[in-house]
Each structure stands twice: as C-alpha cells, then as structure tokens.
Amino acid sequence: MARDKLSDADYEALSNLRYTLRRFMDFSTSAAQQEGLPAQQHQALLAIRGHGGGEAMTVGKLAERLMIAPHSSTELVGRLVAAGYVIRQVDPADRRRQTLALTQKADAVLEQLSAIHLTEIREMAPRLIDILRSFKDR
Amino acid sequence: MARDKLSDADYEALSNLRYTLRRFMDFSTSAAQQEGLPAQQHQALLAIRGHGGGEAMTVGKLAERLMIAPHSSTELVGRLVAAGYVIRQVDPADRRRQTLALTQKADAVLEQLSAIHLTEIREMAPRLIDILRSFKDR
C-alpha cells in the first residue's frame, strides 16, 4: 500500500491527528460527566435523538450506530432505562424488537450537551481540517 | 452559548460526526488488534514515535499526550515493556524520570499500522471535512 517509507513527519502528523481527536473526546467525556452521564450513555442518547428517518430506534440499530455488539447495546440500554433516560417498549409490529425513546430528562440533558458540543466543534474544526488536509500531499 | 434552539438537523449532524469518528476508531482498533496490539498500546507507540523535538519521551509526557493520568501511563508503559515493545530507562539527568524508546519489534509493527492508517485517513478525510464544514453555518 505505502510505496515510500514513512517519514518522521508522517508519524508526527498521525500523532497530532490522534491528539486532536483525543482532546475532543476528552472535552466530550468531561462535559457528559458533568451532567452525570457516562460518555457512552451520552452517545447513545445522541444516536437515538439524531436518528433520521421516521422509523423508531431499536436496540439493534443502536448497536450498529455505536459499532458495538447487539448484546452490548442491550446492556447499555438497560443502564439508560435504569437511570431514567430512555423508555423501552416492545415494537407491536415485530415483538422481538424494542423501540427506544428519550425521556424529557434525557431531552433536556442532551440539548444542553449538544449546545456546548456545537460550540466546541466549531472551534476545533479549522484545526482538524488543516490536519486532515495535510495528509493529502504526504 | 447556543442562541437558537437546536434543530433535528443539528442532532443528526452531531450524530453523523460521531459515527464517522467511531468508524475510524473501529478501523484503527481492528488494525491494531490484528497486529496483536491493544488500541491504547498502539496509540502509545505512535505518541512515542511521533514525538517531535529532540527530547526523549517520558512516562509523564506520554500521559499528557494520551490525556490519561500519569499513573495510568505508568501502567500502560509497564504493559508495553512486558510485551517487548518499549525500553524504559532511568533518565541520568533526572533520575525520577524514565525515558522511553521503541524496540525494533515496535518499529516494525508501527510502520505497518501507520501505512494502512495513512490510506484509511486519506479515504475518510473528505467525508469528515464535509461534516465539519457543515457546522460552520448551522
């Protein structure tokens, strides 16, 4: 795949990309924690809320979207239900499925988190775009 | 911070950004695993190798770069040393410090991983840049 040998600058760019991504992740994790939400639970709420199309979110679709195994999604949803963020209901059309909906509590927390994330992303974006572009001619 | 109320499209964009990042992380984790390396250990090797400047990497600097607590870095380095990827030596200039260096084994694995990461990043970059740009006027 890689024709030429990798340079020090290649490694440095890869390292910088990861550092930038980690800083964003760290911001996001901290912000969620401050709202009393583990990072993965925040991601789950966002995935449920941001799920386009009219169809309801299910445990399995959430797993795909979060790139975790279906049974890990089950556990995650279990924690969300226990904490009062998600309502889980059997899908009448296919009773194997569980449809997921956010509670008002979740809506409120997610809106707060999403607002500050928009701000942070707008701040980070130019830097990240520069780094990404630097890979084109490397 | 956020003046206007968030729209469905805002949530969808946030969700899509995360999904894109997760796909990259998943690619990276899988690639590292195939080389027999847990993801965090891969990141540590990259941080050590991609550390610009002439100064040697230390346990503490690695912690900063990986955004983990110093003692978590200690543990991570311990695993890397045990697995034969890193050499840890007391810094003569400050004997509290441990300088870190990659073994040949680590160099080889990291080069392989970095090459396929460059390819993957080049493929992902345009999509990610588009998503990031979409936040500007949102």
Place this chain on the structure above:
DNA sequence: TGATTTATGTCGCATTACGATATATCTGCG
C-alpha cells in the same frame, strides 16, 4: 408445522483507567 434466522437478554471475564496512597528524587529557601 418444524427448522432456521433474527432480535434481544444474561452471566462471567478481561481490559483499562482512576482514586488513594506510597516512594524516590529534585529544588529552593532559610
């Protein structure tokens, strides 16, 4: 209808990061 597939759930295990705490070394100030 019975076999297979799909969707979800349960349990024990492994990884990994953290908090609390400890030890060794360095640095600065009186």
Place this chain on the structure above:
DNA sequence: CGCAGATATATCGTAATGCGACATAAATCA
C-alpha cells in the same frame, strides 16, 4: 548545607464497559 515541598513514577484495589458463550422469544420460510 539541610529540610520542606514539589515532581515523577509506581502499586493496589475498584469501577465502567464491551465481549464471548450461551439462552430465550418471536418471526420467517420451506
């Protein structure tokens, strides 16, 4: 110089979370 405090690293027990193996229920299809 000599000690107090700061700095760098290390150890141990704990917690969060995902996975593999396995289980259950419902739908699908031959």
